[in-house]
Amino acid sequence: MTNRRTWIKSSLLAAGGLALAPSLSLGKNNAATAPASPQGLLRDITLPWDETAPAMQARLSANENPYGPSELVRKAVADAVGFGNRYGHEDAARLIDMIAEKEGVTRDYIMLGPGSTDLLEKTAISLFLKGGNIVSADPSYMSMMNTTRAIGGTWKPVPLTADYAHDVDAMAAAVDSQTRLIYVCNPNNPLGSITPAAALKQFCSTVSTKVPVFIDEAYLEFLPNPQENTMVGLVKQGKDIIVARTFSKIHSMAGLRIGYIVAQPERIKALGSIVRGTMGLCVTSLSGAIASMQDKAFQENSRKLNMECREYLCGELKNLGYAYIPSLTNFVIFPIKSDVQAFQGTLREGGVSIRMFDIGEKPWCRVSMGTMPEMELFTSVLKKATV
DSSP: OHHHHHHHHHHHHTTTTGGGSOOOSOSTTOTTOOOOOTTOSEEEOOOOOOTTSOOOSEEOSSOOOTTOSOHHHHHHHHHHGGGTTSOOHHHHHHHHHHHHHHHTSOGGGEEEESSHHHHHHHHHHHHHTTOOEEEEEESSOOHHHHHHHHTTOEEEEEEOOTTSSOOHHHHHHHOOTTEEEEEEESSOTTTOOOOOHHHHHHHHHHHTTTSOEEEEOTTGGGSSOGGGTOSHHHHHTTOOEEEEEESSSTTOOTTTOOEEEEOOHHHHHHHHTTSOSGGGOOHHHHHHHHHHHTOHHHHHHHHHHHHHHHHHHHHHHHHTTOOOBOOSSSEEEEEOSSOHHHHHHHHHHTTEEOEEEEETTEEEEEEEOOOHHHHHHHHHHHHHHOO
16 A cells, blocks of 8 residues: 555656656657657557457547446436437536536636537637647647647647656747647646646646646546646636546546536636537436536546556556556556557457557557456457567
8 A cells, every 4th residue: 555655646746757668759858859840749550440350359449437427327318318309508507507616616617518629629719710829748639739730720849858747847938929828638648647736837827827728637537636636726716727627537428528628707708709518518418417426436436446457557567568657547658569560460359459659759559447357358468469
């Protein structure tokens, strides 16, 4: 227990004790670092799972929660089907009130959407219709940057530090007169690394006086102490910060599509003048989210089981000599030792779906947490792919 607590503490304070992991040639502490290209350091190289592949036995490629939806959610969704002829405005209002109470704000600070990715993209659309640039870490979750570039904006990528945290000093320095938004994914996807809360809060407090900051906290609730690491408190202090959360992860509702943002009422109103939040939601999803908000036991059990599977996986990776990046999310990423095509082929033949990335011209495997039998299957197949 002492070792576990020590590891968790070091993970939160120092981005996961990342000396275990090899360098991605990132950060200002690496003399060999070259400026990131407009395309960034990250490239998806996952082979498609098509009709030629064997039957999938473990889907570990999409950072989904394998334990739900909870029984309360399933009942609520089933009961709501009979009201499918009605708009869900009343349910949306109730859910907004519940979220506002949870986050300690009034309802005018909340905007709903069909998943947090939808809200990322809507924010980009609202801010970059007339151009400008977005500043973010590299590698990171790319949805917002891709939308920005698609509508005519530009991206200013800032490499992560040597320990895979956001380089907040370099990100602040990258802000110029054309910057319309800063995007921070914390915990970071696809690396799973954590930027320490104190440093991030200081950065957000300072830079948000110049430009809004969007904090993507999709994986925050897998942490043992999410309330100590969220940036919602800065929103309550009046800072121009937008915090995104999702029901896709800890609530296990990825296919039901519910997410929300917490932001200044003026920011919510500005977004609402261009895009609509609740109109894209259905009564089944809203009813499920309302039920899930009340099912604390399911969320806690998901967190516990996820941690057990993650610790098992990390132990197996260590035994096999893989220098994984320690994570407090529901996925772990590690560099592979063998040919990319052969590696993926072996996993496919074993019925295991994973995600593969080229990061800084090196191949990495990201594996999502499944059930314990699924993780045991993954590690058994991984041993065959390890050379």
